[in-house]
Amino acid sequence: MLEIGDKRVFVTGGASGIGRAIIEALLAKGAKVLFCDVNADAGKGLETELRKQYGADRVIFAQCDVTNAQQLEDVFQKAVSSFGGLDVCVNNAGILDERIWETMLAINTTAQIRGCKLALDHMRRDKGGRGGVIINVASMAGIVAAHYHPVYTASKHAVVGFSLSWATHPKMGEMGVRWGCLCPGPVDTKLITVLEEGQAENLPVYRHVLDTNKVPPESAAQAFIRLLEDDESNGGLMTVVAGREQGHYRKRQLVDADGVSNPRLADIPWTPT
Numbered sequence: 001m002l003e004i005g006d007k008r009v010f011v012t013g014g015a016s017g018i019g020r021a022i023i024e025a026l027l028a029k030g031a032k033v034l035f036c037d038v039n040a041d042a043g044k045g046l047e048t049e050l051r052k053q054y055g056a057d058r059v060i061f062a063q064c065d066v067t068n069a070q071q072l073e074d075v076f077q078k079a080v081s082s083f084g085g086l087d088v089c090v091n092n093a094g095i096l097d098e099r100i101w102e103t104m105l106a107i108n109t110t111a112q113i114r115g116c117k118l119a120l121d122h123m124r125r126d127k128g129g130r131g132g133v134i135i136n137v138a139s140m141a142g143i144v145a146a147h148y149h150p151v152y153t154a155s156k157h158a159v160v161g162f163s164l165s166w167a168t169h170p171k172m173g174e175m176g177v178r179w180g181c182l183c184p185g186p187v188d189t190k191l192i193t194v195l196e197e198g199q200a201e202n203l204p205v206y207r208h209v210l211d212t213n214k215v216p217p218e219s220a221a222q223a224f225i226r227l228l229e230d231d232e233s234n235g236g237l238m239t240v241v242a243g244r245e246q247g248h249y250r251k252r253q254l255v256d257a258d259g260v261s262n263p264r265l266a267d268i269p270w271t272p273t
Ligand SMILES: NC(=O)C1=CN([C@@H]2O[C@H](COP(=O)(O)OP(=O)(O)OC[C@H]3O[C@@H](n4cnc5c(N)ncnc54)[C@H](O)[C@@H]3O)[C@@H](O)[C@H]2O)C=CC1
Pocket: 012, 013, 014, 015, 016, 017, 018, 019, 036, 037, 038, 039, 064, 065, 066, 067, 092, 093, 094, 095, 107, 137, 138, 139, 140, 183, 184, 185, 186, 187, 188, 189, 190, 191, 192
């Protein structure tokens, strides 16, 4: 089991929602976190709040638009230099708006992949690094088809495919980098609230999903922690869906909506490659 307490973590899109819940869960377990977000006010506010609770040396915020390659590289390097290295990279920043689908692909897919490449270059043992873990916040929409947001679904399938490809790389052992994806169903965050405010063109279709149960961001964060702590989870797709206990996807774990019970349900066993 990975000991989170001494780990140095980089999180994108951490100022709200699932990213924020992940940061709080990591800090509670003793990690140091540098998080970035495009929203400077929310990020600074959260940094101030968390520093009071956990200490200024354990939480750093840096503003960054992840679609700007230079900005993303700069904040990543800031995390490395601030903590003397990085052990965990969490690519979380994402949006859901089919009307600006190119921007959505730039944030949800291109920037997540860029974050992975920065982390891999830094971590891989076969190139002088010290190993590490890369977790991408994908979605159930990275596993199943979701006709109500096809580009969002494509953006998340791409992230899952990219992560699994590296996870099954024959030299993964030499690299010492573990890969995983967090794949929640609907989570109660701003990403969904904007839909409720009528942003989506096809709101009646979204309505169906919005009316189904959502999990709180804290449950998604608990599932994230289980994925991170499990040394055997390389290639894992950790799903979190309200009211569901079992699934049928290869290499995944499923947790209850409370994120606690049945953490290691594996109806299909892990199949290390
Ligand atoms: N809420 C949900 O139902 C689900 C969300 N997800 C994924 O979880 C991740 C986090 O989303 P939520 O917490 O739900 O939404 P959220 O809207 O609460 O948080 C997303 C954060 O990303 C930041 N962000 C957006 N664009 C950015 C950019 N260009 N550069 C830097 N930061 C940027 C936002 O400012 C915000 O703080 C996303 O990747 C989303 O696709 C996955 C499954 C379900």
